[in-house]
Amino acid sequence: MDISFSPEEARFREECRDWLKDNVPAEKRPLNASDALDFDKAWQHRLFEAGWAGINWPTEYGGRGLSIVQQVIWLEEYAKAHAPWIGANFVGVNHGGPTLIMNASAAQKAYHLPRILKGEAIWCQGFSEPGAGSDLAGIKTRGHVDGNELVINGSKIWTSFAHVADWQELVLRTEEGLLRHKGLSWVISDMKAPGITIRPIRKISGQVEFAQVFYDDVRIPIDNVVGGLGNGWSVAMSTLSFERGTGFIADQVKQGQELDELIAMARGNGMIKDDRIADQLAQMRAEVAALRAMTYRNISEVVRTGQPGPEASVIRLFTSELGQRLERLGVLLMGEAALDFRYGDDNLVAGYLRGFAATIAGGTAQIQRDIIGERLLGLPKSR
Amino acid sequence: MDLTPDADQEALRVATADWCRDNMPLDGATSRPLGLWQQLEAMGWTAMTAPDMGLDHATEALVFAELGRFLAPVGLLASAVAARWVGGGKTALALPAADKVRVFDAEDTTAALGVWGEDAGIIMLPGRMDMQSGLDLSASLSVIDLALTPNVIGDPRARRHLQLLAAAFALGCADAARDMAADYAKIREQFDRPIGWFQSLKHICSDMAVRCAVARSQLYFAACALDADEADSAFHVAAAKRLADQAALENGRANIQVHGGIGMTDEAYPHYCLKRAHLLSFIAPVSTSHLLKEAA
Numbered sequence: 001m002d003i004s005f006s007p008e009e010a011r012f013r014e015e016c017r018d019w020l021k022d023n024v025p026a027e028k029r030p031l032n033a034s035d036a037l038d039f040d041k042a043w044q045h046r047l048f049e050a051g052w053a054g055i056n057w058p059t060e061y062g063g064r065g066l067s068i069v070q071q072v073i074w075l076e077e078y079a080k081a082h083a084p085w086i087g088a089n090f091v092g093v094n095h096g097g098p099t100l101i102m103n104a105s106a107a108q109k110a111y112h113l114p115r116i117l118k119g120e121a122i123w124c125q126g127f128s129e130p131g132a133g134s135d136l137a138g139i140k141t142r143g144h145v146d147g148n149e150l151v152i153n154g155s156k157i158w159t160s161f162a163h164v165a166d167w168q169e170l171v172l173r174t175e176e177g178l179l180r181h182k183g184l185s186w187v188i189s190d191m192k193a194p195g196i197t198i199r200p201i202r203k204i205s206g207q208v209e210f211a212q213v214f215y216d217d218v219r220i221p222i223d224n225v226v227g228g229l230g231n232g233w234s235v236a237m238s239t240l241s242f243e244r245g246t247g248f249i250a251d252q253v254k255q256g257q258e259l260d261e262l263i264a265m266a267r268g269n270g271m272i273k274d275d276r277i278a279d280q281l282a283q284m285r286a287e288v289a290a291l292r293a294m295t296y297r298n299i300s301e302v303v304r305t306g307q308p309g310p311e312a313s314v315i316r317l318f319t320s321e322l323g324q325r326l327e328r329l330g331v332l333l334m335g336e337a338a339l340d341f342r343y344g345d346d347n348l349v350a351g352y353l354r355g356f357a358a359t360i361a362g363g364t365a366q367i368q369r370d371i372i373g374e375r376l377l378g379l380p381k382s383r
Numbered sequence: 384m385d386l387t388p389d390a391d392q393e394a395l396r397v398a399t400a401d402w403c404r405d406n407m408p409l410d411g412a413t414s415r416p417l418g419l420w421q422q423l424e425a426m427g428w429t430a431m432t433a434p435d436m437g438l439d440h441a442t443e444a445l446v447f448a449e450l451g452r453f454l455a456p457v458g459l460l461a462s463a464v465a466a467r468w469v470g471g472g473k474t475a476l477a478l479p480a481a482d483k484v485r486v487f488d489a490e491d492t493t494a495a496l497g498v499w500g501e502d503a504g505i506i507m508l509p510g511r512m513d514m515q516s517g518l519d520l521s522a523s524l525s526v527i528d529l530a531l532t533p534n535v536i537g538d539p540r541a542r543r544h545l546q547l548l549a550a551a552f553a554l555g556c557a558d559a560a561r562d563m564a565a566d567y568a569k570i571r572e573q574f575d576r577p578i579g580w581f582q583s584l585k586h587i588c589s590d591m592a593v594r595c596a597v598a599r600s601q602l603y604f605a606a607c608a609l610d611a612d613e614a615d616s617a618f619h620v621a622a623a624k625r626l627a628d629q630a631a632l633e634n635g636r637a638n639i640q641v642h643g644g645i646g647m648t649d650e651a652y653p654h655y656c657l658k659r660a661h662l663l664s665f666i667a668p669v670s671t672s673h674l675l676k677e678a679a
Contacts, residue, residue, distance in 0.1 A: 293604035
């Protein structure tokens with residue numbers, strides 16, 4: 001075991017750092033949604049042009065074909081340089097793209113992957129429904145095969161970037177009468193197709209960042225099914241372990257930065273003299289360090305065996321709960337000034353309120369604990 | 384960068400666990416045979432940290448986590464650090480207080496190692512020691528009613544070494560409690576099903592697994608930071624100790640809860656882990672300022 005990087009990796013880190021130093025935009029990502037979209041697309045395109053998009057994606061689809069360790073190095077340096085949040089490109093780059101790489105046909109990959117990397121196509125997710133949250137296999141949105149098309153009816157919810165997306169990774173029921181995980185399909189759905197209605201939803205933080213999407217006889221070519229009709233569950237699950245592994249590295253580096261800011265804030269306002277505050281800060285400093293160590297262990301496991309170890313499921317849960325502890329402490333340190341928060345403010349209170357999503361989205365903390373208990377410890381399945 | 388054990392390290396780890404299971408099971412922790420220390424010596428675990436062995440801290444941490452899982456004698460920690468920095472055989476563990484020194488596992492030795500302030504140090508023990516049992520029933524406890532001045536070990540790495548190995552023991556202790564709780568949750572039935580089926584119990588066990596995964600990761604990182612003599616290795620070892628102590632204490636408590644009534648009894652084993660965790664938490668303890676040092 002060792003924590004040193006190879007000379008080649010160290011050179012790569014230098015390369016990342018140098019480019020980011022000269023190219024990270026000075027202006028902040030705009031809050032307004034349509035300005036933010038232009039900003040996100042332009043930034044993603046710049047990353048692509050410079051060779052920083054899709055570092056470990058296959059070269060034939062516009063990636064660099066480098067190692068996962070180099071991807072980690074890039075993400076670490078990216079966050080350290082305070083480079084902008086990936087924004088509207090999040091789903092395509094971090095989830096839709098990797099799912100296509102693992103499951104899609106050559107034609108689907110050739111069409112979509114370069115567009116994702118170049119920031120030309122925005123993706124959104126379509127998994128949750130009003131009646132299917134934690135119980136994802138209970139989804140009711142249906143796709144009825146009609147010739148070479150699927151006719152889609154139903155509704156999806158909590159869809160981030162729905163209003164700006166070109167494509168949606170849509171999981172729906174394509175075979176009636178089959179129970180639960182069977183009869184589902186994973187489809188590349190055109191968000192501009194006739195019959196789609198989008199109802200934006202405001203969050204407790206004031207932002208309108210997600211939406212409910214309604215499908216009324218929406219017709220999508222059957223060629224857009226990924227991984228074959230009826231295989232939607234395994235396609236959807238194929239990227240879950242990826243998501244739990246490297247998907248959160250930038251968040252983790254940012255948590256370290258936020259913690260350092262909180263320590264500086266507590267020193268500035270004297271609250272660090274309160275032993276309980278100092279103890280919480282010390283605890284989180286140890287936890288931020290451990291989180292990086294845990295991610296490195298997981299990456300090492302991927303390098304060694306080709307897949308994340310069973311403890312990868314712990315990373316996601318721990319990252320989300322640590323983030324919330326940080327946000328909670330931030331609001332505590334603000335004192336009564338937190339009461340001045342108004343919708344539209346972008347401060348610690350907004351982060352605290354937005355952060356409740358971390359233990360809900362993409363599998364609640366309770367579902368994560370079920371998974372850890374059942375897969376890591378072998379306890380009997382409750383569901 | 385590689386934070387997983389290589390084939391040699393994994394083989395040594397497995398061999399250690401196998402030997403412990405056969406010769407030093409956890410359920411015998413309060414009644415170890417008289418010859419156990421000689422057996423440990425014969426197997427090489429008391430001297431594996433000596434400088435001429437050339438073993439790195441990462442491998443040590445792996446092995447000590449396994450020894451800790453079976454509640455091996457705490458005297459191993461003091462002896463391992465002594466072997467590395469001052470030489471010598473069996474060394475007892477000293478926990479100095481303001482006006483006294485508590486000494487653990489003082490059988491067949493005249494020296495004890497502990498931490499005074501920021502320094503590791505050695506004291507010579509009086510000829511006759513009154514050995515009794517304390518909270519942790521696996522170690523004999525002798526109390527010297529004097530504030531002794533130790534021979535300080537000049538190298539600051541000695542204290543970090545003790546902190547790292549104690550963290551490894553605590554991690555092993557936390558692992559043992561997790562496994563004991565999960566195993567029991569699979570076989571104990573209520574309402575006609577294993578109690579581990581219920582989320583309320585399952586999630587207690589899951590949190591135990593989370594604490595172990597977090598503590599193990601930081602332990603590996605800290606050991607590697609010590610091996611590489613990184614500037615922030617003191618912080619990383621302190622973080623590892625804090626997280627491992629927490630894991631051991633909280634898993635120790637959770638394990639008793641999962642066991643229910645039987646967990647309250649002296650005859651069952653969950654209390655062994657809890658009591659060991661309390662003892663380990665006082666070895667090279669971590670202060671808040673250690674963890675906030677060098678922060679922004």
